[in-house]
Amino acid sequence: MNEKKTGTDRVKRGMAEMQKGGVIMDVVNAQQAKIAEAAGAVAVMALERVPADIRKAGGVARMADPRIVEEVMASVSIPVMAKARIGHIAEARVLEAMGVDYIDESEVLTPADEEFHLLKSSFTVPFVCGCRDLGEACRRIGEGAAMLRTKGEPGTGNIVEAVRHMRRVNAQIRKVCGMSDDELMVEAKNLGAPYQILLEIKRLGRLPVVNFAAGGVATPADAALMMELGADGVFVGSGIFKSENPEKFARAIVQATTHYRDYKLIAEISKGIGTPMHGLEISGLAVADRMQERGV
Amino acid sequence: MSGEGFVIGVLGLQGAVREHLKSLEKCGVRGIEVKSTAELEMVQGLIVPGGESTAIRRLLDTADMVAPLIRFCQSARPIFGTCAGLILMARKLTGGENHNLGLMNIEVARNSFGRQVDSFETDLNISGFSEPFPAVFIRAPHIASVGSGVEVLATYQNRIVMVREKHLLGCSFHPELTGDERVTRYFVRMVQQSLVKSSQA
Numbered sequence: 001m002n003e004k005k006t007g008t009d010r011v012k013r014g015m016a017e018m019q020k021g022g023v024i025m026d027v028v029n030a031q032q033a034k035i036a037e038a039a040g041a042v043a044v045m046a047l048e049r050v051p052a053d054i055r056k057a058g059g060v061a062r063m064a065d066p067r068i069v070e071e072v073m074a075s076v077s078i079p080v081m082a083k084a085r086i087g088h089i090a091e092a093r094v095l096e097a098m099g100v101d102y103i104d105e106s107e108v109l110t111p112a113d114e115e116f117h118l119l120k121s122s123f124t125v126p127f128v129c130g131c132r133d134l135g136e137a138c139r140r141i142g143e144g145a146a147m148l149r150t151k152g153e154p155g156t157g158n159i160v161e162a163v164r165h166m167r168r169v170n171a172q173i174r175k176v177c178g179m180s181d182d183e184l185m186v187e188a189k190n191l192g193a194p195y196q197i198l199l200e201i202k203r204l205g206r207l208p209v210v211n212f213a214a215g216g217v218a219t220p221a222d223a224a225l226m227m228e229l230g231a232d233g234v235f236v237g238s239g240i241f242k243s244e245n246p247e248k249f250a251r252a253i254v255q256a257t258t259h260y261r262d263y264k265l266i267a268e269i270s271k272g273i274g275t276p277m278h279g280l281e282i283s284g285l286a287v288a289d290r291m292q293e294r295g296v
Numbered sequence: 297m298s299g300e301g302f303v304i305g306v307l308g309l310q311g312a313v314r315e316h317l318k319s320l321e322k323c324g325v326r327g328i329e330v331k332s333t334a335e336l337e338m339v340q341g342l343i344v345p346g347g348e349s350t351a352i353r354r355l356l357d358t359a360d361m362v363a364p365l366i367r368f369c370q371s372a373r374p375i376f377g378t379c380a381g382l383i384l385m386a387r388k389l390t391g392g393e394n395h396n397l398g399l400m401n402i403e404v405a406r407n408s409f410g411r412q413v414d415s416f417e418t419d420l421n422i423s424g425f426s427e428p429f430p431a432v433f434i435r436a437p438h439i440a441s442v443g444s445g446v447e448v449l450a451t452y453q454n455r456i457v458m459v460r461e462k463h464l465l466g467c468s469f470h471p472e473l474t475g476d477e478r479v480t481r482y483f484v485r486m487v488q489q490s491l492v493k494s495s496q497a
Contacts, residue, residue, distance in 0.1 A: 003418060004417075004418045005416055011432060015412055015415060017473065018346045018379070018380070021308070021309065021313065022347065040351045042310060042351045043348070077407065079411075096413065101411055125413050126412065251358075258331070258355050
Protein backbone atom coordinates (compact mmCIF):
# COMPACT_ATOMS: atom_id res chain seq x y z
CA MET A 1 0.00 0.00 0.00
CA ASN A 2 1.35 3.41 -0.95
CA GLU A 3 1.91 5.98 1.78
CA LYS A 4 -1.08 8.15 2.72
CA LYS A 5 -0.30 11.74 3.79
CA THR A 6 -2.89 13.90 5.56
CA GLY A 7 -2.73 17.60 6.50
CA THR A 8 -0.28 18.55 3.73
CA ASP A 9 -0.27 22.06 2.26
CA ARG A 10 -1.66 20.65 -0.98
CA VAL A 11 -4.56 18.96 0.80
CA LYS A 12 -5.30 22.04 2.96
CA ARG A 13 -4.98 24.63 0.20
CA GLY A 14 -6.71 22.30 -2.27
CA MET A 15 -9.79 22.21 -0.05
CA ALA A 16 -10.05 26.02 -0.38
CA GLU A 17 -9.54 25.77 -4.15
CA MET A 18 -12.72 23.65 -4.30
CA GLN A 19 -14.66 26.49 -2.66
CA LYS A 20 -13.77 29.02 -5.36
CA GLY A 21 -16.54 30.90 -7.08
CA GLY A 22 -18.78 30.01 -4.17
CA VAL A 23 -20.49 31.58 -1.18
CA ILE A 24 -19.82 30.59 2.44
CA MET A 25 -22.66 31.52 4.77
CA ASP A 26 -22.79 32.14 8.52
CA VAL A 27 -25.42 30.02 10.27
CA VAL A 28 -26.40 29.64 13.91
CA ASN A 29 -28.45 26.41 13.77
CA ALA A 30 -29.33 23.37 11.66
CA GLN A 31 -32.36 25.01 10.09
CA GLN A 32 -30.29 27.93 8.75
CA ALA A 33 -27.59 25.51 7.57
CA LYS A 34 -30.18 23.62 5.52
CA ILE A 35 -31.46 26.85 3.98
CA ALA A 36 -27.87 27.79 3.07
CA GLU A 37 -27.14 24.37 1.52
CA ALA A 38 -30.36 24.38 -0.49
CA ALA A 39 -29.54 27.86 -1.78
CA GLY A 40 -26.20 26.61 -3.13
CA ALA A 41 -23.72 27.63 -0.42
CA VAL A 42 -20.35 25.85 -0.81
CA ALA A 43 -19.86 25.75 2.97
CA VAL A 44 -21.40 27.07 6.16
CA MET A 45 -19.76 28.78 9.12
CA ALA A 46 -21.32 27.51 12.33
CA LEU A 47 -21.40 30.08 15.11
CA GLU A 48 -23.43 31.19 18.08
CA ARG A 49 -24.29 34.65 16.77
CA VAL A 50 -23.77 36.36 13.43
CA PRO A 51 -21.36 39.34 13.59
CA ALA A 52 -24.15 41.96 13.68
CA ASP A 53 -25.52 40.30 16.83
CA ILE A 54 -22.02 39.98 18.33
CA ARG A 55 -21.73 43.76 17.93
CA LYS A 56 -25.08 44.30 19.58
CA ALA A 57 -24.45 41.90 22.46
CA GLY A 58 -21.01 43.32 23.36
CA GLY A 59 -18.88 41.53 25.95
CA VAL A 60 -16.49 38.72 25.07
CA ALA A 61 -17.26 36.68 21.94
CA ARG A 62 -15.92 33.12 22.08
CA MET A 63 -15.94 29.86 20.10
CA ALA A 64 -19.51 28.60 19.63
CA ASP A 65 -21.07 26.01 21.91
CA PRO A 66 -19.82 22.67 20.45
CA ARG A 67 -23.44 21.48 20.45
CA ILE A 68 -24.31 24.10 17.80
CA VAL A 69 -21.32 23.10 15.69
CA GLU A 70 -22.23 19.42 16.02
CA GLU A 71 -25.86 20.09 15.12
CA VAL A 72 -24.82 21.95 11.97
CA MET A 73 -22.32 19.24 11.01
CA ALA A 74 -25.04 16.61 11.31
CA SER A 75 -27.52 18.56 9.21
CA VAL A 76 -25.63 19.25 5.94
CA SER A 77 -23.31 17.43 3.53
CA ILE A 78 -21.31 20.53 2.54
CA PRO A 79 -18.18 21.49 4.56
CA VAL A 80 -18.66 23.10 7.96
CA MET A 81 -16.34 25.81 9.22
CA ALA A 82 -16.18 27.25 12.73
CA LYS A 83 -14.46 30.21 14.37
CA ALA A 84 -11.79 30.16 17.05
CA ARG A 85 -10.45 33.25 18.82
CA ILE A 86 -7.15 34.60 17.51
CA GLY A 87 -4.33 32.77 19.30
CA HIS A 88 -6.67 30.45 21.22
CA ILE A 89 -4.82 27.16 20.78
CA ALA A 90 -7.29 25.16 22.88
CA GLU A 91 -10.44 26.36 21.08
CA ALA A 92 -8.80 25.52 17.75
CA ARG A 93 -7.75 22.05 18.96
CA VAL A 94 -11.28 21.40 20.25
CA LEU A 95 -12.77 22.30 16.86
CA GLU A 96 -10.18 20.13 15.11
CA ALA A 97 -11.00 17.21 17.43
CA MET A 98 -14.69 17.65 16.57
CA GLY A 99 -13.84 17.21 12.89
CA VAL A 100 -14.85 20.62 11.54
CA ASP A 101 -13.63 21.00 7.96
CA TYR A 102 -12.03 24.45 8.29
CA ILE A 103 -11.28 26.82 11.17
CA ASP A 104 -11.56 30.59 10.87
CA GLU A 105 -9.05 32.21 13.24
CA SER A 106 -11.28 35.22 13.39
CA GLU A 107 -11.17 38.84 14.52
CA VAL A 108 -14.97 38.65 14.79
CA LEU A 109 -14.39 36.92 18.13
CA THR A 110 -12.54 38.63 20.97
CA PRO A 111 -8.82 37.82 20.58
CA ALA A 112 -7.31 35.48 23.16
CA ASP A 113 -3.79 36.65 22.31
CA GLU A 114 -3.02 40.23 21.28
CA GLU A 115 0.50 39.39 20.15
CA PHE A 116 0.58 35.95 18.54
CA HIS A 117 -1.59 34.06 16.08
CA LEU A 118 -1.90 30.27 16.01
CA LEU A 119 0.88 28.25 14.40
CA LYS A 120 -1.56 26.90 11.88
CA SER A 121 1.01 24.69 10.14
CA SER A 122 1.03 22.46 13.25
CA PHE A 123 -2.65 21.49 12.72
CA THR A 124 -4.12 18.88 10.37
CA VAL A 125 -7.28 20.93 9.86
CA PRO A 126 -6.88 23.89 7.47
CA PHE A 127 -7.34 27.52 8.54
CA VAL A 128 -8.69 30.70 6.99
CA CYS A 129 -7.55 34.09 8.32
CA GLY A 130 -8.47 37.71 7.65
CA CYS A 131 -6.12 40.30 6.12
CA ARG A 132 -6.20 43.99 5.27
CA ASP A 133 -2.92 44.21 3.35
CA LEU A 134 -0.23 42.00 1.87
CA GLY A 135 1.85 42.07 5.06
CA GLU A 136 -0.97 40.55 7.10
CA ALA A 137 -1.72 38.11 4.27
CA CYS A 138 1.89 36.88 4.08
CA ARG A 139 2.28 36.59 7.86
CA ARG A 140 -0.83 34.45 8.04
CA ILE A 141 0.40 32.25 5.16
CA GLY A 142 3.75 32.03 6.96
CA GLU A 143 1.94 30.74 10.05
CA GLY A 144 0.23 28.14 7.88
CA ALA A 145 -3.11 29.64 6.81
CA ALA A 146 -4.40 27.71 3.77
CA MET A 147 -6.98 30.33 2.79
CA LEU A 148 -7.38 34.08 3.25
CA ARG A 149 -10.24 36.53 3.27
CA THR A 150 -10.44 40.29 3.51
CA LYS A 151 -11.29 41.44 7.00
CA GLY A 152 -13.64 44.16 5.83
CA GLU A 153 -15.69 45.37 8.77
CA PRO A 154 -17.82 42.45 9.99
CA GLY A 155 -21.46 42.88 10.95
CA THR A 156 -21.83 46.30 9.33
CA GLY A 157 -23.40 45.40 5.97
CA ASN A 158 -21.09 48.10 4.61
CA ILE A 159 -18.84 46.94 1.77
CA VAL A 160 -16.39 49.85 1.90
CA GLU A 161 -13.74 48.20 4.10
CA ALA A 162 -13.77 44.89 2.17
CA VAL A 163 -13.26 46.89 -1.03
CA ARG A 164 -10.38 48.81 0.55
CA HIS A 165 -8.69 45.59 1.72
CA MET A 166 -9.15 43.68 -1.54
CA ARG A 167 -7.85 46.60 -3.61
CA ARG A 168 -4.88 47.12 -1.30
CA VAL A 169 -3.80 43.44 -1.31
CA ASN A 170 -4.09 43.20 -5.08
CA ALA A 171 -2.24 46.48 -5.69
CA GLN A 172 0.56 45.28 -3.42
CA ILE A 173 0.71 41.95 -5.28
CA ARG A 174 1.05 43.81 -8.60
CA LYS A 175 3.86 45.88 -7.12
CA VAL A 176 5.70 42.78 -5.85
CA CYS A 177 5.36 41.09 -9.25
CA GLY A 178 7.06 44.06 -10.89
CA MET A 179 10.02 44.13 -8.49
CA SER A 180 13.41 42.49 -8.94
CA ASP A 181 14.42 39.82 -6.42
CA ASP A 182 16.95 42.13 -4.75
CA GLU A 183 14.31 44.81 -4.20
CA LEU A 184 12.00 42.24 -2.62
CA MET A 185 14.01 41.98 0.61
CA VAL A 186 13.36 45.63 1.44
CA GLU A 187 9.73 45.22 0.45
CA ALA A 188 9.58 42.25 2.83
CA LYS A 189 10.94 44.48 5.59
CA ASN A 190 8.46 47.27 4.78
CA LEU A 191 5.46 44.96 4.64
CA GLY A 192 6.56 42.81 7.58
CA ALA A 193 6.17 39.87 5.21
CA PRO A 194 8.27 36.67 5.03
CA TYR A 195 10.70 37.05 2.09
CA GLN A 196 10.17 33.49 0.81
CA ILE A 197 6.43 34.06 0.51
CA LEU A 198 6.96 37.26 -1.48
CA LEU A 199 9.24 35.27 -3.82
CA GLU A 200 6.49 32.69 -4.22
CA ILE A 201 3.91 35.41 -4.98
CA LYS A 202 6.22 36.92 -7.59
CA ARG A 203 6.77 33.51 -9.21
CA LEU A 204 3.02 32.69 -9.28
CA GLY A 205 1.80 36.22 -10.09
CA ARG A 206 -0.79 35.83 -7.33
CA LEU A 207 -1.21 34.65 -3.73
CA PRO A 208 -0.33 30.97 -3.20
CA VAL A 209 -3.71 30.48 -1.46
CA VAL A 210 -7.31 31.37 -2.25
CA ASN A 211 -8.49 34.83 -1.11
CA PHE A 212 -12.21 35.38 -0.46
CA ALA A 213 -14.07 38.61 0.28
CA ALA A 214 -15.62 39.04 3.73
CA GLY A 215 -16.82 41.70 6.12
CA GLY A 216 -19.69 43.74 4.73
CA VAL A 217 -21.32 41.78 1.88
CA ALA A 218 -25.06 42.49 2.10
CA THR A 219 -26.49 42.32 -1.44
CA PRO A 220 -26.05 40.36 -4.68
CA ALA A 221 -24.39 43.43 -6.21
CA ASP A 222 -21.92 43.58 -3.28
CA ALA A 223 -20.90 39.98 -4.01
CA ALA A 224 -20.52 40.74 -7.73
CA LEU A 225 -18.41 43.81 -6.91
CA MET A 226 -15.99 41.78 -4.81
CA MET A 227 -15.67 39.12 -7.54
CA GLU A 228 -14.98 41.89 -10.05
CA LEU A 229 -12.21 43.18 -7.78
CA GLY A 230 -10.55 39.75 -7.83
CA ALA A 231 -12.04 37.85 -4.90
CA ASP A 232 -12.02 34.05 -5.35
CA GLY A 233 -15.37 33.77 -3.59
CA VAL A 234 -17.47 35.40 -0.89
CA PHE A 235 -18.22 34.98 2.81
CA VAL A 236 -21.58 36.34 3.89
CA GLY A 237 -21.92 36.77 7.64
CA SER A 238 -24.94 38.72 8.75
CA GLY A 239 -26.02 39.53 5.18
CA ILE A 240 -28.20 36.43 4.71
CA PHE A 241 -29.98 35.80 7.98
CA LYS A 242 -30.29 39.49 8.96
CA SER A 243 -32.05 40.26 5.66
CA GLU A 244 -35.81 40.34 5.28
CA ASN A 245 -35.91 37.11 3.26
CA PRO A 246 -32.87 34.89 3.91
CA GLU A 247 -33.82 32.22 1.34
CA LYS A 248 -34.14 34.72 -1.48
CA PHE A 249 -31.01 36.63 -0.47
CA ALA A 250 -29.00 33.41 -0.22
CA ARG A 251 -30.04 32.23 -3.68
CA ALA A 252 -29.50 35.62 -5.28
CA ILE A 253 -26.04 36.10 -3.74
CA VAL A 254 -24.98 32.62 -4.92
CA GLN A 255 -26.04 33.40 -8.49
CA ALA A 256 -24.49 36.87 -8.46
CA THR A 257 -21.15 35.42 -7.30
CA THR A 258 -21.02 32.93 -10.20
CA HIS A 259 -22.38 35.24 -12.90
CA TYR A 260 -20.78 38.41 -11.54
CA ARG A 261 -20.52 40.11 -14.91
CA ASP A 262 -24.03 39.23 -16.09
CA TYR A 263 -25.60 42.51 -15.01
CA LYS A 264 -29.02 41.83 -16.54
CA LEU A 265 -29.19 38.65 -14.51
CA ILE A 266 -28.11 40.45 -11.33
CA ALA A 267 -30.86 43.03 -11.93
CA GLU A 268 -33.38 40.22 -12.40
CA ILE A 269 -32.41 38.26 -9.28
CA SER A 270 -32.22 41.42 -7.15
CA LYS A 271 -35.85 42.33 -7.90
CA GLY A 272 -38.25 42.13 -4.99
CA ILE A 273 -36.06 40.06 -2.69
CA GLY A 274 -36.83 42.37 0.23
CA THR A 275 -34.76 44.63 2.44
CA PRO A 276 -31.09 43.82 3.03
CA MET A 277 -29.67 43.86 6.56
CA HIS A 278 -29.53 47.27 8.19
CA GLY A 279 -26.11 48.82 7.56
CA LEU A 280 -23.67 50.77 9.72
CA GLU A 281 -21.56 53.76 8.69
CA ILE A 282 -17.90 52.93 9.48
CA SER A 283 -17.01 56.45 10.64
CA GLY A 284 -19.71 56.10 13.28
CA LEU A 285 -17.85 53.18 14.88
CA ALA A 286 -15.55 53.84 17.82
CA VAL A 287 -12.02 52.52 17.22
CA ALA A 288 -12.61 49.88 19.90
CA ASP A 289 -15.59 48.61 17.86
CA ARG A 290 -13.56 48.15 14.69
CA MET A 291 -12.98 44.39 14.54
CA GLN A 292 -10.49 44.74 11.66
CA GLU A 293 -7.91 46.29 14.02
CA ARG A 294 -7.67 42.99 15.90
CA GLY A 295 -4.88 40.53 15.18
CA VAL A 296 -2.58 42.19 12.67
CA MET B 297 -2.37 19.95 -30.68
CA SER B 298 -3.92 23.41 -30.57
CA GLY B 299 -3.59 23.56 -34.36
CA GLU B 300 -6.22 20.85 -34.71
CA GLY B 301 -8.90 23.35 -33.82
CA PHE B 302 -10.80 21.69 -31.03
CA VAL B 303 -11.75 23.27 -27.75
CA ILE B 304 -12.28 21.65 -24.36
CA GLY B 305 -14.60 23.40 -21.92
CA VAL B 306 -14.35 23.51 -18.15
CA LEU B 307 -17.73 23.92 -16.46
CA GLY B 308 -17.13 27.26 -14.75
CA LEU B 309 -20.02 27.66 -12.33
CA GLN B 310 -18.02 26.94 -9.17
CA GLY B 311 -14.87 25.12 -8.05
CA ALA B 312 -11.33 24.46 -9.29
CA VAL B 313 -11.91 25.88 -12.77
CA ARG B 314 -8.63 27.81 -13.17
CA GLU B 315 -6.49 24.73 -12.39
CA HIS B 316 -8.15 22.62 -15.11
CA LEU B 317 -7.75 25.44 -17.65
CA LYS B 318 -4.08 25.69 -16.74
CA SER B 319 -3.62 21.94 -17.08
CA LEU B 320 -5.23 22.03 -20.56
CA GLU B 321 -2.94 24.90 -21.53
CA LYS B 322 0.08 22.88 -20.42
CA CYS B 323 -1.16 20.06 -22.69
CA GLY B 324 -1.24 22.52 -25.59
CA VAL B 325 -5.05 22.46 -25.84
CA ARG B 326 -7.37 25.46 -25.96
CA GLY B 327 -9.68 25.48 -22.93
CA ILE B 328 -12.57 27.81 -22.20
CA GLU B 329 -14.75 28.42 -19.18
CA VAL B 330 -18.32 27.23 -19.75
CA LYS B 331 -20.99 29.12 -17.81
CA SER B 332 -23.90 28.90 -20.24
CA THR B 333 -25.54 26.63 -22.82
CA ALA B 334 -24.19 28.85 -25.60
CA GLU B 335 -20.63 28.27 -24.35
CA LEU B 336 -21.31 24.54 -23.99
CA GLU B 337 -22.15 24.39 -27.70
CA MET B 338 -18.68 25.77 -28.52
CA VAL B 339 -16.70 22.85 -27.08
CA GLN B 340 -15.91 19.31 -28.23
CA GLY B 341 -15.24 17.94 -24.74
CA LEU B 342 -16.14 19.04 -21.20
CA ILE B 343 -14.45 18.83 -17.80
CA VAL B 344 -16.73 19.04 -14.78
CA PRO B 345 -14.38 20.19 -12.02
CA GLY B 346 -14.16 19.62 -8.30
CA GLY B 347 -16.14 21.96 -6.08
CA GLU B 348 -19.31 21.41 -4.10
CA SER B 349 -21.63 19.13 -6.05
CA THR B 350 -24.78 20.51 -4.41
CA ALA B 351 -23.79 24.10 -5.26
CA ILE B 352 -22.84 23.24 -8.86
CA ARG B 353 -26.14 21.39 -9.35
CA ARG B 354 -28.11 24.36 -8.00
CA LEU B 355 -26.25 26.68 -10.42
CA LEU B 356 -26.85 24.27 -13.34
CA ASP B 357 -30.56 24.44 -12.56
CA THR B 358 -30.73 28.22 -12.41
CA ALA B 359 -28.68 28.51 -15.63
CA ASP B 360 -31.05 26.01 -17.37
CA MET B 361 -28.08 23.85 -18.27
CA VAL B 362 -29.21 20.40 -17.10
CA ALA B 363 -31.02 19.30 -20.28
CA PRO B 364 -28.27 20.73 -22.56
CA LEU B 365 -25.65 18.82 -20.56
CA ILE B 366 -27.57 15.57 -20.92
CA ARG B 367 -27.88 16.21 -24.68
CA PHE B 368 -24.14 16.96 -24.81
CA CYS B 369 -23.50 13.57 -23.23
CA GLN B 370 -25.94 11.75 -25.56
CA SER B 371 -24.14 13.23 -28.56
CA ALA B 372 -21.09 11.16 -27.49
CA ARG B 373 -18.93 14.20 -26.80
CA PRO B 374 -16.47 13.27 -24.02
CA ILE B 375 -17.01 14.43 -20.43
CA PHE B 376 -14.51 14.13 -17.57
CA GLY B 377 -15.70 14.61 -13.99
CA THR B 378 -13.34 15.06 -11.04
CA CYS B 379 -14.58 14.70 -7.45
CA ALA B 380 -17.77 16.83 -7.42
CA GLY B 381 -17.86 16.33 -11.21
CA LEU B 382 -17.83 12.56 -10.70
CA ILE B 383 -20.71 12.85 -8.22
CA LEU B 384 -22.76 14.85 -10.73
CA MET B 385 -22.13 12.30 -13.49
CA ALA B 386 -23.35 9.32 -11.42
CA ARG B 387 -26.52 7.37 -12.23
CA LYS B 388 -27.14 6.93 -8.50
CA LEU B 389 -25.89 8.43 -5.23
CA THR B 390 -25.57 6.25 -2.14
CA GLY B 391 -27.89 7.39 0.64
CA GLY B 392 -30.67 8.69 -1.56
CA GLU B 393 -29.40 12.14 -2.48
CA ASN B 394 -30.62 13.16 -5.91
CA HIS B 395 -28.60 16.09 -7.24
CA ASN B 396 -26.74 13.82 -9.71
CA LEU B 397 -27.33 14.04 -13.47
CA GLY B 398 -27.28 10.32 -14.30
CA LEU B 399 -24.80 10.44 -17.17
CA MET B 400 -22.63 7.48 -16.23
CA ASN B 401 -23.51 3.92 -15.21
CA ILE B 402 -22.00 4.14 -11.73
CA GLU B 403 -23.14 4.57 -8.13
CA VAL B 404 -21.13 7.11 -6.13
CA ALA B 405 -20.85 7.55 -2.35
CA ARG B 406 -20.02 11.07 -1.18
CA ASN B 407 -17.46 12.01 1.49
CA SER B 408 -16.53 8.36 1.79
CA PHE B 409 -12.99 8.84 3.12
CA GLY B 410 -14.14 11.09 6.01
CA ARG B 411 -14.13 14.81 6.67
CA GLN B 412 -11.45 17.35 5.71
CA VAL B 413 -8.98 16.24 8.44
CA ASP B 414 -8.98 12.83 6.71
CA SER B 415 -8.27 14.29 3.25
CA PHE B 416 -4.98 12.93 1.90
CA GLU B 417 -2.56 12.53 -0.95
CA THR B 418 -0.97 9.31 -2.12
CA ASP B 419 0.78 7.74 -5.11
CA LEU B 420 -1.91 5.90 -7.03
CA ASN B 421 -1.50 3.12 -9.57
CA ILE B 422 -3.67 3.79 -12.63
CA SER B 423 -4.31 1.15 -15.28
CA GLY B 424 -2.20 1.91 -18.36
CA PHE B 425 0.08 4.42 -16.56
CA SER B 426 3.69 3.27 -16.27
CA GLU B 427 4.39 5.31 -13.11
CA PRO B 428 2.12 5.98 -10.09
CA PHE B 429 0.10 9.22 -10.18
CA PRO B 430 0.18 11.76 -7.29
CA ALA B 431 -3.49 11.73 -6.34
CA VAL B 432 -5.03 14.34 -4.01
CA PHE B 433 -8.26 13.21 -2.30
CA ILE B 434 -10.27 16.05 -0.70
CA ARG B 435 -13.43 15.03 1.14
CA ALA B 436 -13.46 12.57 -1.69
CA PRO B 437 -16.25 10.34 -2.95
CA HIS B 438 -15.70 6.81 -4.23
CA ILE B 439 -17.44 4.68 -6.80
CA ALA B 440 -19.55 2.21 -4.83
CA SER B 441 -20.51 0.07 -7.83
CA VAL B 442 -20.21 0.06 -11.60
CA GLY B 443 -22.69 -1.13 -14.22
CA SER B 444 -21.94 -3.00 -17.42
CA GLY B 445 -19.60 -1.30 -19.86
CA VAL B 446 -17.71 0.57 -17.16
CA GLU B 447 -13.97 -0.04 -16.95
CA VAL B 448 -12.25 0.36 -13.56
CA LEU B 449 -8.97 2.28 -14.01
CA ALA B 450 -7.87 2.69 -10.38
CA THR B 451 -8.71 1.54 -6.88
CA TYR B 452 -7.45 2.68 -3.50
CA GLN B 453 -7.92 0.59 -0.34
CA ASN B 454 -10.37 -1.60 -2.26
CA ARG B 455 -12.46 1.38 -3.31
CA ILE B 456 -12.92 2.28 -6.95
CA VAL B 457 -11.58 5.79 -7.56
CA MET B 458 -11.28 6.09 -11.36
CA VAL B 459 -13.51 4.73 -14.12
CA ARG B 460 -14.20 5.01 -17.83
CA GLU B 461 -17.38 4.25 -19.76
CA LYS B 462 -17.01 4.85 -23.50
CA HIS B 463 -16.69 8.65 -23.87
CA LEU B 464 -17.01 9.32 -20.14
CA LEU B 465 -14.18 9.54 -17.61
CA GLY B 466 -14.46 10.08 -13.87
CA CYS B 467 -12.19 10.13 -10.84
CA SER B 468 -12.51 10.78 -7.09
CA PHE B 469 -9.26 12.74 -6.84
CA HIS B 470 -7.90 16.02 -8.20
CA PRO B 471 -5.35 15.63 -11.03
CA GLU B 472 -5.56 19.41 -11.63
CA LEU B 473 -3.90 20.17 -8.28
CA THR B 474 -0.71 18.22 -8.90
CA GLY B 475 1.11 19.71 -11.90
CA ASP B 476 1.18 16.18 -13.41
CA GLU B 477 -0.76 16.39 -16.69
CA ARG B 478 -1.02 12.68 -17.51
CA VAL B 479 -4.69 12.32 -16.57
CA THR B 480 -5.61 15.50 -18.46
CA ARG B 481 -3.68 14.14 -21.48
CA TYR B 482 -5.60 10.88 -21.21
CA PHE B 483 -8.86 12.86 -21.50
CA VAL B 484 -7.49 15.02 -24.34
CA ARG B 485 -6.78 11.79 -26.28
CA MET B 486 -10.39 10.68 -25.65
CA VAL B 487 -11.59 13.94 -27.20
CA GLN B 488 -9.24 13.53 -30.18
CA GLN B 489 -10.46 9.95 -30.73
CA SER B 490 -14.10 11.05 -30.57
CA LEU B 491 -13.40 13.65 -33.27
CA VAL B 492 -11.77 11.03 -35.51
CA LYS B 493 -14.79 8.75 -34.99
CA SER B 494 -17.34 11.46 -35.75
CA SER B 495 -15.46 12.50 -38.92
CA GLN B 496 -15.49 8.85 -40.10
CA ALA B 497 -19.17 8.43 -39.33
